[in-house]
Amino acid sequence: MAGSTEQGKQAALRAGRFAGRRIVVTGGSRGLGEAVVRLLLAEGARVATCARTAESLDGLRHSLGAGDELLTQPLDVAAPELLERFVDSAAASFGGLDGAVACAGGARGRGITDATAEDWATTWALNAGHFARLTASATRHLRASEGGSIVVVSSISGWKPGPQAQYGASKAAQLHMVSSLARELGPDGIRVNAVSPGSMLIPGKRWDRLRQEDPAAYQRFAAEFPGRELVRPDEVADVIAFLLSDQARGVTGVNLPVDRGQNAPTPQGY
Template identity: 75%
Template sequence: MTDAGHDREQRGATGQFAGRRIVVTGGSRGLGEHVVRLLLSEGARVATCARKPESLEALRSSLDTPAALFARSLDVSVPELLERFVEDAVSMLGGVDGVVACAGGARGRGITEASPEDWAATWEMNVGHVARLVAASTPHLRETGGGSIVVVASVSGWKPGPQAQYGSAKAAQIHMVTSLARELARDGIRVNAVSPGSMLIPGKRWDRMRQEDPPAFARFRSEFPAGELVRPEEVADVIAFLLSDQSRAVTGVNLPVDKGQNAPTPEGY
């Protein structure tokens, strides 16, 4: 963790989310980890889940305030596991004020190679997971008088690139947000999407390309007007804004956080 991240965490209960209770799926690594750390640093109590228990334990052991985190290992595409996690998280936190659907992913390659199982798995990781998370959380958000739901979509949901199963699932998430925002407005619940551009995360695809194939990485950087990929902490800041009272008039939007990225992959459009 950076010195800035440590300083944020030390602010604890004096932060803008002091007393808030927030559920985050996919919070052990990458963008999700940045979101969890930011919320904890601003005083929130957080419940998160991820597939790998070792990643969750590494996160917990690195925190100065581990008691503020409720964590469980599970696959968000398994309905009963996700729903039970939400119920137990609400019980542990004493309610819920905000939800971040950060878990997601993709399976399969191009259209002639991807199997029906690849399409179904990609859909469940993204669209099915969000639908069940919102459905399970909504009754509890109603009890607290409303709240904010943020869905992490992707630049691939509205700027086409391979593979189609991932882009179409992310596009469905964006459309779902606009529909749910209208449906849940009467309950005081806001629903928004954030569409990150390609993020430079240590050990992930673009970081590996940067190290293993510098010429290809340089070509990909040209898709960004400023020549820089998105950093996950930049996306986390926007998610925090959408969870905060500062965005109380914002609902039903898809907010790109992509530094003006053109094509979402090195293959172009």
């Protein structure tokens, strides 16, 4: 019996950590979300991902040369019912679900005296609301699979003060939800965890543009990191994959910062 168990473990290792697993990832067409999708597919998972534009998803599929192991759908995760339908469709296509990653997110508005009620509502819907809806939708399918793992991409802004307040508040809400949902869903065999990236160096994005356009300002910001290097998306993706995997079967209700020891989350220094 022990020999057959060991053979099974070795077969799983050869096939990849996620061989046979079915995972939904929101916001998977670029940046961190793309890194997560690529890693999961490389390790044997079937992945369903969504993003705002069909063009970005088509580019992802083309770059991967993906087949039926990747499902894509353009949608706004804050739009009523679209996210839920996407999750249900992915589960129907795959014959169930084993995990979900809430990677999509964002912010709208400026400082407290300028931000409108709509700015607050939009930011909340993109972050806390989207995570809650993804969790609710995925949970129905994870229960049918007798458990699974849910990971939300939060931020160090969830507890390290920085502008804008509406973004930090929505990220802090995600972290509280993780603690609560881990207890609520634990009896169903569902683990819920958060990963909080620091400022990531993504080609063409904010910090990469700063590095190219104002090297001195970039170096001042890099001083917020003990090693003077910003976080890479693949470093965060590795931790997300760990939390989705059986290697983390004893981990739930936690927030894992992946920030290279970053101090302030923005160049403003607070």
